[in-house]
Amino acid sequence: MAKELRCRDLGIHCDHVVRAETEEELLDNAVEHVLTVHGIDLTREDLLEQLRAVIHTVRAF
Numbered sequence: 001m002a003k004e005l006r007c008r009d010l011g012i013h014c015d016h017v018v019r020a021e022t023e024e025e026l027l028d029n030a031v032e033h034v035l036t037v038h039g040i041d042l043t044r045e046d047l048l049e050q051l052r053a054v055i056h057t058v059r060a061f
């Protein structure tokens with residue numbers, strides 16, 4: 001089972017999808033994408049909380 005997080009689910013107009021095998025890796029990748037690409041003005045902790053809320057589990061890559 002893989003984890004998936006769609007940037008769009010954060011309410012951002014972006015088609016970027018992050019996939020990883022573990023939640024930790026997924027969150028790391030997603031935080032980096034959101035902070036570097038979108039420059040969102042949130043602390044890492046607040047951002048992580050929002051990201052955790054929109055994680056999906058998918059069957060396979």
Ligand SMILES: [Zn+2]
Pocket residue numbers: 007012014015016033034037038
């Ligand atoms: Zn994005």
